[in-house]
Amino acid sequence: MKIVEAKNVVYEYIKRDEEGNVESIEKALDHMNLVVEPGQVIAILGQNGSGKSTFAKHLNALLLPSEGSVLIDGLNVEEERKLNAIRQRAGMVFQNPDNQIIAAVVQEDVGFGPENIGIPADEIWKRVEKSLRSVGMWKYRTHSPNKLSGGQKQRVAIAGVMAMEPKCVILDEATAMLDPNGRREVKDAIMDLNRRKGVTIIWITHFMEEVIDADYIYVMDAGKVVMEGTPHAIFSRVDELQEHRLDVPQITLLAHELKQAGMPLPDGILTIEELADALRK
Amino acid sequence: MSLILDHVSHWYSRDTAYEVKALDDVELTIGDGEFIGLIGHTGSGKSTLIQHLNGLLKADEGNIYYNGQDIYDKDFDLRELRTQVGMVFQYPEHQLFEETVFKDVCFGPKNQGLPEREMTLRAYEALKNVGLPEKCFEISPFALSGGQKRRAAIAGVLAMKPAVLILDEPTAGLDPRGRDEILDLIEEMHRHYGNTVILVSHSMEDVAKYVDRIIVMDGGRVRFDDAPREVFRHYRELEEIGLAAPQVTYFLHELSRRGIPVDTDATTVEEARDAILNYFGRAGRR
Numbered sequence: 001m002k003i004v005e006a007k008n009v010v011y012e013y014i015k016r017d018e019e020g021n022v023e024s025i026e027k028a029l030d031h032m033n034l035v036v037e038p039g040q041v042i043a044i045l046g047q048n049g050s051g052k053s054t055f056a057k058h059l060n061a062l063l064l065p066s067e068g069s070v071l072i073d074g075l076n077v078e079e080e081r082k083l084n085a086i087r088q089r090a091g092m093v094f095q096n097p098d099n100q101i102i103a104a105v106v107q108e109d110v111g112f113g114p115e116n117i118g119i120p121a122d123e124i125w126k127r128v129e130k131s132l133r134s135v136g137m138w139k140y141r142t143h144s145p146n147k148l149s150g151g152q153k154q155r156v157a158i159a160g161v162m163a164m165e166p167k168c169v170i171l172d173e174a175t176a177m178l179d180p181n182g183r184r185e186v187k188d189a190i191m192d193l194n195r196r197k198g199v200t201i202i203w204i205t206h207f208m209e210e211v212i213d214a215d216y217i218y219v220m221d222a223g224k225v226v227m228e229g230t231p232h233a234i235f236s237r238v239d240e241l242q243e244h245r246l247d248v249p250q251i252t253l254l255a256h257e258l259k260q261a262g263m264p265l266p267d268g269i270l271t272i273e274e275l276a277d278a279l280r281k
Numbered sequence: 282m283s284l285i286l287d288h289v290s291h292w293y294s295r296d297t298a299y300e301v302k303a304l305d306d307v308e309l310t311i312g313d314g315e316f317i318g319l320i321g322h323t324g325s326g327k328s329t330l331i332q333h334l335n336g337l338l339k340a341d342e343g344n345i346y347y348n349g350q351d352i353y354d355k356d357f358d359l360r361e362l363r364t365q366v367g368m369v370f371q372y373p374e375h376q377l378f379e380e381t382v383f384k385d386v387c388f389g390p391k392n393q394g395l396p397e398r399e400m401t402l403r404a405y406e407a408l409k410n411v412g413l414p415e416k417c418f419e420i421s422p423f424a425l426s427g428g429q430k431r432r433a434a435i436a437g438v439l440a441m442k443p444a445v446l447i448l449d450e451p452t453a454g455l456d457p458r459g460r461d462e463i464l465d466l467i468e469e470m471h472r473h474y475g476n477t478v479i480l481v482s483h484s485m486e487d488v489a490k491y492v493d494r495i496i497v498m499d500g501g502r503v504r505f506d507d508a509p510r511e512v513f514r515h516y517r518e519l520e521e522i523g524l525a526a527p528q529v530t531y532f533l534h535e536l537s538r539r540g541i542p543v544d545t546d547a548t549t550v551e552e553a554r555d556a557i558l559n560y561f562g563r564a565g566r567r
Contacts, residue, residue, distance in 0.1 A: 048427065048456045095454070149323060176454050179323050179483045181523055206456045209528075245458040250486060250528035250550055257554045263561065272532045276539055279557070 001074050003168050003200045004036035004059060004090075008068035011054055011223075028054040030223035031068070038167065041194055041201040043211035046220035047245045052204050055220070056172045059202065060090040073167055084117065091161030095173040097153035106148075106156055107132065107141040113164045124163075131162035134196075135189040151182025155189050162193065168200040169193070175205060183207065208235075208247045212270045219244060236267035251275055282348060282444040282477060284311040284334060284366075289343035291329055291501075303329040304340070305501035311445070314475045316468075318488035318509070321498030322523035327481055330498060331447050334479075335366035364393050367443030371450045373434035377422040382413070382433050385422050389441040400440075407440035408433070411466060428459035432466070439470070445477040446470075452487070464491055489513065489527045489548035497524065510546040529553035 011029040014022055028051050036042050046052045057063040058070045061077040070077045073089045094100050103109035110128045119127070132138040135155040145153055154174055161169055171190065175183040187210055193199045203214060211217055217234045219227035221244045227234060234241070238248050238256040248256070255269040255278070269275045291304040303326050311317065311334075321327045332338040333345060336352055336359045345352045347362055370376070379385035386404040395403070408418060411432040417425060422433050431451070438446065448467065452460040468491055471478045482488050488495060488509065495512040497505040499522040505512045513519070516526035516534070526548070533545040533553060543560045547553040 047458050180525070181322060245456075247457040251532060254529055254532065254550050254553050254557075257550060258557060261554065261558055263558075272528070272535050275532060276535050279536065279541065279561075280539065 001038075002035050002071070003038045003040075003073055004034065004202070005071040006032055006034045006055070006058070006068070007070075008033060009055070009058060009065045009070060010067035011051075011058070011063060012066045027223055029058075029065070032220075032223065032225060034218060034225060036168075036200060036202065038200055039194070039198045040215045041191070041203065041213065043214040043217045044202065044204045044220060045206070045208075045211065045217060045246055047206075050220040050244075051223040052220050053172050054223075056092065056170050056202070056204055059168075059170050060087050060092055062092075088117065088164050089166055090168045090170060091164050091166035093154065093157050093161055093169065093171045093174040095176050097150050097157060097177065100157050100160075101145045101153060104144060105141075106137065106143050106145055109145060109156060110159045110163050113160055117164070127163040127165070128159075131159040132156075134162060134193065135159045136185075149182060150178045151185040154178065154182065154186045158186070158189055158193075166199065168202065170202040170204070172204045173206065175207060175210065183210070206247070208249045208252075212249065219246065231270060232268035234268075235270055282313045282365075283346075284445065285309070285346040286333070287344045287346065289333060289340045289345060291333065291338060292341050293329075295341065303501050304333070306343070307501070307503055309496065309503060309506070311477060311479070313444075313477060314471075315477050315494055316471055316492045317477070317479045318492035318495045319479055319481045319498065320483070320485070320488060320495060320524060321504075325498040325522070326501040327498045328449065329501075331368065331449060331479065331481060334445070334447060335363045335368055337363075337368075364389070364441045365443055366445045366447065367438040367441055369435055369438050369446070369448040369451055371453055373438075373451075374422075374427070374430035377430060377434055377437075380421060381419050382422045382425070383408070383418045385433060386436045386440050389437055393441060403440045403442065404436075407436040410439060410470060411436045412462070428455060428462065431455070431459075431463065435463070435466075442474075443476065445479065447479045447481070449481045450483065451480070452482075452484070460487070467491075485513070485525055486527045486549075497522075509548045513548050514546065533557075 009029050009032040013026045013028055015024045017023045032055060044052050058065060061083055064078055072086050075082045075086050077086055101109050103112055107128050110131055111124045114124045114127055132141055135158050137155050137159060145156060175186050190201055194201050212231045214231055217231055218225050235252045241248055251272055252269055255265050255275050259265045265278050286307050286309040289304055289307045293301045293303050319327050333340060350357055352362055377385050383404055386407055387400050390400040390403050413432055422430060425433060451463050464487060467478060480492060495509050496503060505515060513526040513530050516530055519526060529550055530548055533543055533547055536543050537545050544556040547556045
C-alpha cells in the first residue's frame with residue numbers, strides 16, 4: 001500500500017470582507033497529485049506561496065481538501081473517526097523550534113504525545129528513551145528545552161514525533177531557522193531514522209544541498225507539481241529551476257555554466273566528486 | 282566615518298560561576314564605505330560584538346572610538362551614535378508595531394527629532410529603496426507577506442540614514458528569491474550611498490558573493506580578517522571552528538589534489554568557472 005496518495009487535491013482559501021461576503025477565492029492547491037511509497041525519502045521544493053506548507057497540512061488532516069482526496073496509509077483524511085489513527089501514522093515537525101515544545105523538561109515533552117493517546121506509563125518511558133537516544137539527545141533528558149540550541153530543540157521535536165511511532169514524518173521547513181551545524185544535526189537524525197527504521201520522510205525545504213540524497217523530488221509552483229524526478233533528473237534542468245526561483249547547488253550551477261561555455265559535461269552533476277571525475281575525462 | 286575597537290573585552294555574568302568571556306581582546310578598525318561579512322559559529326561572539334558597535338553593550342575592558350571620539354566618554358551622545366550605527370536585528374519584522382507601514386518607518390526619524398517634512402521624505406525614500414509598492418504604505422504592516430515585512434522593517438532603519446548599517450542574518454528564514462532580493466537591495470544601497478555595511482551571515486556562499494572583507498570570530502576573538510579569497514584559503518582551519526568555505530572552493534582544491542593545477546582562490550561560481558576555463562583553455566591550446 002502507498003503511504004501517501006494525493007489525487008487531484010484542490011484547496012481553496014476564501015477571503016471575506018467585513019460583512020462576510022466572499023471577496024475572492026484563491027486556490028492554494030490546484031489539482032495536486034503525489035504518491036509516496038513506504039520507506040522513501042521525498043523532497044518538496046518551491047518558493048514561498050507555492051503551496052508546499054498547505055499541502056503538508058493535508059497529510060495529517062490539519063487541513064482538508066476542498067476537492068480530490070488524500071489517503072495516508074490507505075486512510076482517507078476526511079474520515080473524522082480515523083483522525084487519531086492518521087495523526088499517529090503521519091507526524092509533523094514545524095519550522096519554529098520554539099513553537100512546538102510545550103513541557104518544561106525535555107523527556108516530558110517527548111512523552112506528551114504517547115501520553116495523550118493512552119499508552120501505558122512504562123511503555124511511554126521506553127519510547128521516550130528510544131526516541132531521545134535515536135536523535136542523540138538522551139543526555140539532555142532532564143534539561144529545560146529553553147536552554148537548548150535551535151538544532152537541539154528540533155531534535156527534541158523529532159523525538160516527540162518518533163515517540164508516536166509514525167510510519168511517516170513530514171518536516172515543514174524544519175531547518176529554516178537553524179545555523180549550518182543545526183541543519184546538519186537535524187538532517188543526520190532524520191536520515192538515520194529512515195535508514196534504520198524505514199520511516200518514510202517528506203522533506204520540505206529551501207536548502208538544495210539537503211535534498212540531493214532524496215529518492216525523489218517534487219517541485220511545486222502556484223499550487224501544482226511543476227517538476228518531478230530523481231535529484232539527478234531535477235538538477236539537470238537548471239534553467240527551469242531558476243524560472244521557478246529556486247536555488248541550484250553551487251557545484252551543479254558551476255557544471256551548468258562550464259557546459260554553457262562549451263565544455264562537454266553531462267547534466268545533473270550534484271557532487272564535487274562527480275564534477276571532478278567528469279572534468280578529468 | 283570610522284569605528285575603532287581598541288582591546289575590547291566583554292564578560293557575561295562576570296564574577297559568578299556562569300562567567301563567560303564573550304569578547305576577548307578584540308582589535309578592529311572599520312573604515313568608511315566598507316562592505317564587511319562577519320562570520321562565526323553560534324556562540325563565537327558575533328552578536329556580542331555588533332551590540333558593542335552602537336553602544337547597546339558596554340565593554341568591560343578596552344575602548345571604542347567613533348570618528349575618533351571615545352563612545353564611553355561622559356559627554357558622548359550615545360543616542361546620536363545609535364542613529365549613525367543602524368542595527369537590523371534577526372527577524373526584524375517581529376519589531377513592527379505601528380498602525381501603518383508608513384508610520385512604522387517614520388518611528389526612527391521621529392525619535393531623531395527630525396522635522397515633519399524631513400521625516401516624511403526620508404520614510405518615503407526608504408520605502409522606495411526597499412522596493413515596497415506605494416499601495417502598501419497605508420496598510421497595516423501585519424498584512425504584508427513575510428518578505429515584505431522584513432523589507433518594511435529594514436526601511437525603518439534606513440530612514441535614519443545610518444552611516445553604518447549592521448544586519449544580523451537578514452535573510453534567515455527567507456526563500457531563495459526573498460534572500461536574493463534582500464541581499465541585492467543591500468548591495469545596491471551600499472553602492473548608491475557608499476555607507477558602511479556589516480553583514481552577519483551563516484552562508485559562506487552569500488558572504489563570498491557580496492562582501493569585500495571578512496571578519497571571522499571564534500571564541501570571542503578575531504580569528505581572520507581579510508579579503509574573502511584570503512580567508513577561504515584557510516578552509517581547513519575554518520572547518521575546525523565549525524565554519525566552511527563555499528562549495529566551489531572545495532571543488533577547486535579537489536581538482537588541484539587530482540593533479541589539475543587550477544587557480545584555487547576563487548570563491549564564487551563565476552570566478553571558479555573562469556579559473557577552470559582559463560586552465561582548460563590554455564591546456565587546449567597547448
